Amino acid sequence: MxxxxxxxxxxFASGVIGTLFSCENNEPANTLNIVCLNASYGRxxxxxxxxxxxxxxxxxxxxxxxxxxAEAIIEKNLASSKNSDDLYISVGNVWKEYAAQGKFLDLTxxxxxxxxxxxxxxxxASEFKDSIKFKRSNGEEKVYRLPFTSGIGGIFxxxxxxxxxxxxxxxxxxxxxxxxxxxxxxxxxVAGDALGRVSVKPxxxxxxxxxxxxxxxxxxxxxxxxIDNIKExxxxxxxxxxxxxxNETYNNLKKATTYWKQIFSDNNIDxxxxxxxxxxxxxxxxxxxxxxxxxxxxLYNDSxxxxxxxxxxxxxxxxxxxxxxxxxxxxxxxxxxYIIGEDQYIAIPATSSHQELAKDFIKEIVSDKGCEVxxxxxHGFLAYNANYENMNITDSFMQDMIALRANSNNKFxxxxxxxxxxxxxxxxxxxxxxxPFLSLLNGSFDSYDNPIDEAFNRIxxxxxxxxDEWTSLAG
Numbered sequence: 001m002x003x004x005x006x007x008x009x010x011x012f013a014s015g016v017i018g019t020l021f022s023c024e025n026n027e028p029a030n031t032l033n034i035v036c037l038n039a040s041y042g043r044x045x046x047x048x049x050x051x052x053x054x055x056x057x058x059x060x061x062x063x064x065x066x067x068x069x070a071e072a073i074i075e076k077n078l079a080s081s082k083n084s085d086d087l088y089i090s091v092g093n094v095w096k097e098y099a100a101q102g103k104f105l106d107l108t109x110x111x112x113x114x115x116x117x118x119x120x121x122x123x124x125a126s127e128f129k130d131s132i133k134f135k136r137s138n139g140e141e142k143v144y145r146l147p148f149t150s151g152i153g154g155i156f157x158x159x160x161x162x163x164x165x166x167x168x169x170x171x172x173x174x175x176x177x178x179x180x181x182x183x184x185x186x187x188x189x190v191a192g193d194a195l196g197r198v199s200v201k202p203x204x205x206x207x208x209x210x211x212x213x214x215x216x217x218x219x220x221x222x223x224x225x226x227i228d229n230i231k232e233x234x235x236x237x238x239x240x241x242x243x244x245x246x247n248e249t250y251n252n253l254k255k256a257t258t259y260w261k262q263i264f265s266d267n268n269i270d271x272x273x274x275x276x277x278x279x280x281x282x283x284x285x286x287x288x289x290x291x292x293x294x295x296x297x298x299l300y301n302d303s304x305x306x307x308x309x310x311x312x313x314x315x316x317x318x319x320x321x322x323x324x325x326x327x328x329x330x331x332x333x334x335x336x337x338y339i340i341g342e343d344q345y346i347a348i349p350a351t352s353s354h355q356e357l358a359k360d361f362i363k364e365i366v367s368d369k370g371c372e373v374x375x376x377x378x379h380g381f382l383a384y385n386a387n388y389e390n391m392n393i394t395d396s397f398m399q400d401m402i403a404l405r406a407n408s409n410n411k412f413x414x415x416x417x418x419x420x421x422x423x424x425x426x427x428x429x430x431x432x433x434x435x436p437f438l439s440l441l442n443g444s445f446d447s448y449d450n451p452i453d454e455a456f457n458r459i460x461x462x463x464x465x466x467x468d469e470w471t472s473l474a475g
Contacts, residue, residue, distance in 0.1 A: 029353075029354070030059050030060045030061060030354075030357075031060070031061045031062075031063060031354065032060055032061070032062045032063070032086050032087065032354055032357045032358060032361060033063045033065075033084050033085050033086045033087070033354075034046075034050075034062065034063065034064050034065065034085075034086065034087045034088075034089070034361070035065045035067070035070050035073050035074055035077070035085055035087070035088050035089070035090065036064065036065070036066045036067075036070060036088075036089040036090070037066075037067070037068070037070040037071070037089060037090045037091055038066040038067055038068055038070070039068055039091075039298075040298035040299075040301055040302050041149070041298055041301055041374075041378035041379075041380055042301060042305075042377070042378055043066040044377040044378070045373050045374045045377035045378040046064065046066055046089070047064070047066075048373045048377055049361075049364055049365055049370055049373055050062050050064055052364055052369065052370075052373070053360070053361055053364045056364075057357070057360065060357060062361075070088075070089075070090040070091075071090055071091065071092045071094070074088050074090055075094065077349075078098065078103050078349060083349060083351050084353075085349050085351075085352065086348065086349070086352040086353070086354045086355070086357065086358045087346070087347075087348055087352070087358040087361055087362070088345065088346070088347045088348075088349065089148060089345075089346050089365075090148075090344070090345060091148070091343055091344045091345075092343060092344075092345075093343045093427065093432065095144075095145050095343070095344075095345040095347065096134070098144075098347070099134045099144035099145060099347075100134070102350060103349060103350055104144040104145060104347045104348065104349065104350060105144070105347070105348040105349065105350050105352065105355060106142050106143070106144065107142075107143040107144065107145075107146065107347075107348070108133075108142045108143045110143070110359055110362075111124075111132070111143055111146070113359075113363070115363045115366055115367050116367055116368050118385075120146070120362075120363070120366060122385070123366050123384045123385055124146070124147065124383065124384060124385070125147070125150050125339075125383045125384055125385055125411075126385075126411060127150065127339040127341075127383075127411035127412055127413055128147040128150070128339075128341070128342075128383050128413065130231065130413075130415075130416045131147075131342060131413060131415040131416055132146070132147070144347060145345035145346065145347040146345070146346040146347070146362065146366070146383075147341055147342075147344060147345070147346070147383035148341060148344035148345060148346050148382070148383060149340070149341050149344060149374075149380055149381060149382055149383055150339050150340075150341050150381045150382065150383040150384075151296045151297050151298065151339065151340035151341055151380060151381065152215075152296070152297050152320070152337065152339065152340070152381075152401070152404070152405065152408075153212065153214070153215025153216065153294075153295060153296040153297065153338065153340050154215050154216045154219055154294070154320070154321070154322070154323045154338075155176075155216055155292055155293070155294055155320075155321050155323060155324075156285075156292065156293050156294075156295050156299055156318055156319065156320050156321075157169065157291060157292045157293075157318075157319045157320075157321055158285070158288070158290075158291055158292075158315075158316055158317065158318070158319070159317040159318065159319035160315055160316060160317045161200070161288070161291050161315070161316075162291070162319070165186065165188070167179060167182065167183070167291070169319070169321045170321065170324045171322075171324060171325065172324050172325050172326075172327075173259060173324045173325065173326045173327060174327065175324060176263065176324045177262070177263070179202070180202040180203070180263065180267070180268045183200060183201070183202040183291050184201075184202060184267055184268070186199075186200070187199040188200040190287075190288055190289050191287070191288045191315055198289070200288065200289065200290060200291060201268065201269055201270050201289065201290045201291070202268040202269075202290065202291055202292060203263070203264065203268050203269050203290055203291070203292045203293065203294070204269070204270075204281050204282075204284050204285040204289060204290035204292070204293045205269045205270055205271060205276065205281060205441075206278065206281055206293070206294055206295070208275065208276065208277060208278070208438070209277070209278035209281075210435065210437035210438045210441070211432070211435060211437075212278065212294055212295050212296060213260060213294050213437045214338075214428075214435070215294065215295075215296060215338055215340060216260065216294050216323050217253075217256045217257060217260050218256075218338035218414060218428075219323035219336065219337065219338050220255075220256035220259055220260070220323065220326055221252055221253045221256040222333060222336035222338060222410075222412060223256075223323075223325060223326050223329045223330075223333045223334065223336060224252035224255055224256060224326065224329065224333070225248075225249045225252040225253075225333075226330070226332070226333050226336075227333075227336055227410060227412045229248075229249045230249060230412065230414075231412070231416055232249070233247070233249045233250065234414065234415065234416040234428075235416065236426055238467075239460075239463040239464045239466075239467035240464075241463075242430050242459050242460050242462075242463035242464075243460040243463075243464075244456045244460065245460075250456075253428070254452065254456050256326075257436065257437075257440075257452060257455075257456075258452055259326060260437075261440055261451075261452060264441060269290075270289070270290075271441070278295075279302070281293070282295070282299060282302055282303070282306070283306055286303050286306050286316050287316075288315050288316065296340050297320070297340075297380055297381075297401065298378075298379075298380060299318065300318050300379050300380075300397055300398075301378055301379040301380065303316070303318050304379065318397060320400070320401065320404070322335075322404070333410075335407075335408060335409065335410050336410045336411075336412065337408040337410060337411045337412070338411075338412060338413070338414070339411050339412065339413050340413075341383055341413060342413040342414055342415035343415075344383075346362060346365065348362075365382065366382065366384045368386045368387055368391070370382065370384075371384055371386035371388075371391075372386070372391040372392070372393070375388070375391065375393055375398060376392070376393065376395075379395065379397070379398055381401075381405070388402045389402075414427065414428050426470060429459060430459045430462050430463045430466075431462070434458065434459050434462055436452070436455035436456070436459070439455060440452065440455060
């Protein structure tokens with residue numbers, strides 16, 4: 001569909017009409033300004049989407065700002081009275097604050113429009129159906145953001161290393177524990193260490209980005225609690241939800257964290273690397289310093305970049321294992337899969353002067369064609385239903401992931417439109433800053449008889465002390 005030219009009712013002092021401009025921000029009427037995150041998924045995909053969009057909108061100029069610090073740019077521009085942005089594609093729980101404050105355009109009617117013969121609402125992947133609407137403090141439920149990617153996280157492994165050493169991919173938690181012992185006992189030398197002073201560890205330390213551990217831990221949580229109980233918890237109806245001694249669902253998160261901590265023992269990781277960035281930790285994994293890594297599926301796109309810059313690709317091939325099943329788990333919960341993406345957003349700022357163009361661009365992204373572009377260029381999944389079987393996907397890892405997702409019916413996220421809106425970015429951990437992984441690994445709680453008890457007691461205490469403040473600020 002060709003973009004319609006918008007003729008503004010502006011009168012120039014000279015009486016001569018020159019280039020068509022929007023009255024609000026002096027931007028050309030057929031210009032689209034986009035801010036997009038450029039991180040592990042790269043920017044090739046958004047560059048291709050822009051190219052595809054221009055084929056059907058030849059008169060439109062697209063100004064794309066694809067930056068790693070997109071979140072900071074968006075925050076700054078939304079605070080400006082002269083914001084000329086038209087579309088945001090980024091990551092950050094702050095989108096909930098923007099939605100609550102009315103800084104994003106209401107897309108409730110827009111999702112009824114069609115792409116590929118179905119409504120946008122029905123294009124949204126099932127795991128995001130519960131969170132597509134946002135409940136503001138006045139009780140209104142509207143759509144202010146569309147999801148961006150639908151990522152799978154958990155435990156990744158070096159497939160070549162596993163094959164060479166005849167290691168079986170663990171299906172159960174007990175098998176995972178046993179595998180770690182096997183790897184430690186093997187004392188395999190790390191490639192490039194001629195003196196053999198360093199041996200391969202079972203798991204690479206995740207570095208400072210310990211939120212990556214959430215992905216496996218949430219899978220274990222859902223195995224113990226079931227998805228319906230987690231959705232009930234996500235309503236955040238009381239600070240007592242965060243008290244593991246009073247809320248069984250939260251106590252199961254504590255149990256899941258305990259299982260994680262047992263795996264991340266001193267024997268299984270190299271704690272000397274606890275100050276690494278996630279990027280450097282990934283490079284250690286790809287260069288053979290560990291057999292496994294807890295991460296998200298963007299790791300594959302990162303690995304393709306690393307292997308073209310000198311890493312030992314002949315010794316590495318990425319594999320993904322379904323999160324091993326914990327002991328005594330209900331059969332119905334074994335295939336539960338946590339999906340990464342509730343903190344991501346595609347949104348139009350309410351101040352945009354080119355809202356219809358921005359909507360057209362969103363349609364380009366969420367279409368089957370857009371999903372195929374993202375699959376081939378970013379090596380990931382957009383958060384939209386698409387017919388992947390009919391796409392030209394030749395990458396073997398991505399083909400494996402398509403098959404895995406096709407057999408994962410019990411998918412969930414950690415956000416729901418049923419949640420009580422609270423100022424302070426309340427999440428599963430009370431707030432993101434209370435996530436206990438790093439403190440448990442760096443020894444902050446080692447002086448206590450039970451470090452995990454202390455970590456969760458502090459979460460409960462924080463929720464109780466801040467709850468009235470958060471509720472009051474929410475109105």
